[in-house]
Amino acid sequence: MIQGVNSVPAFDIKQQYLAIESKISRAVLEVLSSGRYIGGPGVEGFEQQFAAYHGVNECVACNSGTDALYLSLRALDIGAGDEVITTPFSFFATTEVISAVGAIPVFVDIDPTTFNLDVSKVSAAITKKTKAIMPVHLFGLPVDMTALMEIAHSHNLAVIEDCAQATGASWEGQKVGSIGNIGCFSFYPTKNLGGCGDGGAITTNDREIADKIRLLKEHGSKTRYIHEEVGVNSRLDALQAAILEVKLPYLDIWNEQRQKIAAYYYQHLGQISGITPPQELLGGIGVWNQYTIRVSSQERNGASSKYRDWVRTALQERGVSTMVYYPVPLHLQPVYQCLGYECGKLPVSEAACHQVISLPMFPELTQEQQDRVIYSLKDCLS
Ligand SMILES: *Cc1c(COP(=O)(O)O)cnc(C)c1O
Numbered sequence: 001m002i003q004g005v006n007s008v009p010a011f012d013i014k015q016q017y018l019a020i021e022s023k024i025s026r027a028v029l030e031v032l033s034s035g036r037y038i039g040g041p042g043v044e045g046f047e048q049q050f051a052a053y054h055g056v057n058e059c060v061a062c063n064s065g066t067d068a069l070y071l072s073l074r075a076l077d078i079g080a081g082d083e084v085i086t087t088p089f090s091f092f093a094t095t096e097v098i099s100a101v102g103a104i105p106v107f108v109d110i111d112p113t114t115f116n117l118d119v120s121k122v123s124a125a126i127t128k129k130t131k132a133i134m135p136v137h138l139f140g141l142p143v144d145m146t147a148l149m150e151i152a153h154s155h156n157l158a159v160i161e162d163c164a165q166a167t168g169a170s171w172e173g174q175k176v177g178s179i180g181n182i183g184c185f186s187f188y189p190t191k192n193l194g195g196c197g198d199g200g201a202i203t204t205n206d207r208e209i210a211d212k213i214r215l216l217k218e219h220g221s222k223t224r225y226i227h228e229e230v231g232v233n234s235r236l237d238a239l240q241a242a243i244l245e246v247k248l249p250y251l252d253i254w255n256e257q258r259q260k261i262a263a264y265y266y267q268h269l270g271q272i273s274g275i276t277p278p279q280e281l282l283g284g285i286g287v288w289n290q291y292t293i294r295v296s297s298q299e300r301n302g303a304s305s306k307y308r309d310w311v312r313t314a315l316q317e318r319g320v321s322t323m324v325y326y327p328v329p330l331h332l333q334p335v336y337q338c339l340g341y342e343c344g345k346l347p348v349s350e351a352a353c354h355q356v357i358s359l360p361m362f363p364e365l366t367q368e369q370q371d372r373v374i375y376s377l378k379d380c381l382s
Contacts, residue, residue, distance in 0.1 A: 007319035058210035061236035065186025137166035142284035314380035
C-alpha cells in the first residue's frame with residue numbers, strides 16, 4: 001500500500017478553507033460579536049447575492065438541501081395521492097422528501113452517458129396523478145431542461161430542480177435552478193458551494209412560492225406566535241450565511257478548476273477500453289461535483305459489482321481513493337419495496353450502480369495528483 005504524500009484523497013475540503021482562512025475568520029468573528037445568530041442582515045444579504053448570481057427574483061435560505069426539496073413540494077401543495085416523476089439514480093434525499101409529504105415517487109430510468117433522467121422516457125410515466133417532475137443535475141451535469149420543460153408545460157406539471165450537486169452549472173446559458181419553477185440547493189461541505197455545516201436554499205421567480213416557503217420554514221408563522229400552517233424549523237444560521245457569502249465570489253473560479261480537471265481526465269481516459277467516461281450534453285455546462293466513470297470487462301460483466309470493487313481496491317493499493325455514488329438504485333431500496341419495482345425494471349440505473357467509480361475531484365487537485373489517478377487506472381486495467 002502506497003500512502004503519505006503521494007496518495008490522492010477522493011476529496012479534501014480543508015484546503016479550500018485554508019486558502020481563504022483570514023476572510024472566513026473575519027466574517028465568523030463579526031457574526032459572533034454581532035449577537036445576531038439567527039436571521040438578520042447577513043442571511044438576507046446572502047439570499048440577495050445568491051438570487052442575483054442565478055438571475056432570479058427570489059432566494060430563500062434554509063437548513064439543508066433536503067429541506068429545500070421538502071419545502072418546495074409543500075409550497076406546491078403536493079401531498080397524499082400525488083405522483084412525482086424522478087430518477088432512481090440519486091442520493092436518497094431526492095425521493096425521501098416525496099415520500100415525506102405523502103406523495104409517490106415514480107421512477108424513470110437514466111441516460112447511460114450523463115447518468116441523468118432519460119427525458120425521452122418521461123412522457124410515458126405521466127398519469128392523471130402526476131403533479132411534478134423532479135430532475136436531478138447529478139454530479140453537476142445539467143439535465144436537458146429544454147426538452148424537460150416542454151414536456152412539463154404540455155402536461156401542466158411543476159418542475160423542481162434538484163441542484164444540490166450543480167451550483168453554478170448552466171443549460172443553454174441559464175443557470176440551473178432558474179429554469180424550472182423552483183431550484184433546490186445544498187451547501188453541505190462537499191458540494192460545489194459548501195458551508196462549514198448544513199445549509200440549503202431555494203431559488204424561484206415566483207413570489208407566491210417564495211413567500212409560502214418563507215412561511216413554512218418558520219413554523220408556518222409570519223407574525224410571531226400566530227401560525228397559519230404546520231411548518232418546520234428550517235433556517236440557515238447567520239454563521240453559515242457569512243461563510244457562504246465569503247465563498248460565493250470564488251464559486252466560478254473553483255468550478256472552472258473542476259472543469260479543467262474533467263477535461264484532462266477525459267483527454268487521458270477517453271480512449272482506454274473498459275472505461276466509459278462521463279459526457280455532458282451539448283448545451284450544458286457542468287460543474288463536476290463528481291467525476292464518475294463506468295468500468296466493465298468483457299469476461300466479468302453481468303449484474304454484479306465485483307469487477308468494479310476489484311478496480312477500486314487496485315486503485316487504493318496505488319494510493320488513489322475513490323467513492324461509489326451510488327451502490328443501490330432508489331427503486332430497489334428496502335424502504336421502497338412497497339412500490340413494487342422489480343430488479344431489471346430500470347436496467348440502465350441498475351447497471352450504473354454496479355459499474356460506477358467516482359474519481360478524486362476537487363478544485364485544488366494538483367497536476368501531479370491527476371496524473372497519478374490516470375497512471376494508476378491505466379496500470380491496474382492493463
Ligand atoms: C446532497 C444532496 C441532497 C441533500 O442535501 P443536504 O444539504 O445534505 O440535505 C439532495 N439531493 C442530492 C442530489 C444531493 O447530492
